[in-house]
Amino acid sequence: EAGVTQFPSHSVIEKGQTVTLRCDPISGHDNLYWYRRVMGKEIKFLLHFVKESKQDESGMPNNRFLAERTGGTYSTLKVQPAELEDSGVYFCASSQDRIAGELFFGEGSRLTVL
Amino acid sequence: AQSVTQPDIHITVSEGASLELRCNYSYGATPYLFWYVQSPGQGLQLLLKYFSGDTLVQGIKGFEAEFKRSQSSFNLRKPSVHWSDAAEYFCAVGPFNTGTASKLTFGTGTRLQVTL
Numbered sequence: 001e002a003g004v005t006q007f008p009s010h011s012v013i014e015k016g017q018t019v020t021l022r023c024d025p026i027s028g029h030d031n032l033y034w035y036r037r038v039m040g041k042e043i044k045f046l047l048h049f050v051k052e053s054k055q056d057e058s059g060m061p062n063n064r065f066l067a068e069r070t071g072g073t074y075s076t077l078k079v080q081p082a083e084l085e086d087s088g089v090y091f092c093a094s095s096q097d098r099i100a101g102e103l104f105f106g107e108g109s110r111l112t113v114l
Numbered sequence: 115a116q117s118v119t120q121p122d123i124h125i126t127v128s129e130g131a132s133l134e135l136r137c138n139y140s141y142g143a144t145p146y147l148f149w150y151v152q153s154p155g156q157g158l159q160l161l162l163k164y165f166s167g168d169t170l171v172q173g174i175k176g177f178e179a180e181f182k183r184s185q186s187s188f189n190l191r192k193p194s195v196h197w198s199d200a201a202e203y204f205c206a207v208g209p210f211n212t213g214t215a216s217k218l219t220f221g222t223g224t225r226l227q228v229t230l
Contacts, residue, residue: 003157004157033217035218035220040222041222042118042219042220042221042222042223043158043204043206043218043220043223044220045217045218045219048217056217059217091157091158093158102160103158103160103218104157104160105150105157105158105159106157107155107156107157108157
């Protein structure tokens with residue numbers, strides 16, 4: 001069974017540009033989460049999808065971040081325009097149910113904004 | 115608001131030595147507690163979790179953790195470390211109420227280096 005896959009693994013962009021990160025969850029997992037780790041800091045929750053609906057987006061930093069989940073399958077996280085402080089590793093996770101902690105994480109997408 | 119503290123940013127141990135990674139949490143209700151590990155080039159992998167019951171929980175790769183409510187701690191232990199255990203370890207706390215979103219609060223991580 002394939003795990004959670006994320007693309008790209010590393011993206012380097014300039015301030016003001018746009019980047020789109022993609023996450024393919026484990027097949028059949030209705031719950032999809034985005035987390036972010038800024039260097040040296042804790043991993044922070046961004047948002048949670050249940051199928052195609054946003055269940056909780058309380059962790060989204062600002063309106064430069066847009067997350068979508070098409071048809072309840074893969075998800076994208078777009079940052080537009082990117083700022084220096086957006087640099088970090090963006091993790092995607094999925095789970096089969098809503099019981100806390102049964103999350104399966106991808107390897108993360110490292111974003112570097114210059 | 116909930117928080118997780120991992121006081122040790124970086125720990126170095128010799129292969130074969132015992133290991134204890136500290137984790138303290140602050141949470142307003144009964145928490146779910148977790149330890150995740152991230153090896154180089156890998157995603158986060160769940161080592162073990164505590165929901166209820168026996169306060170000493172066993173995980174994968176020979177790890178165990180003990181929940182101490184009085185100390186708000188959930189320290190991770192391993193009796194004999196292997197070189198392959200070199201990784202970054204994250205403690206996390208989640209909501210007990212499964213009716214809410216399952217978002218986790220993580221600590222800042224402890225990077226483990228193993229010397230031969």
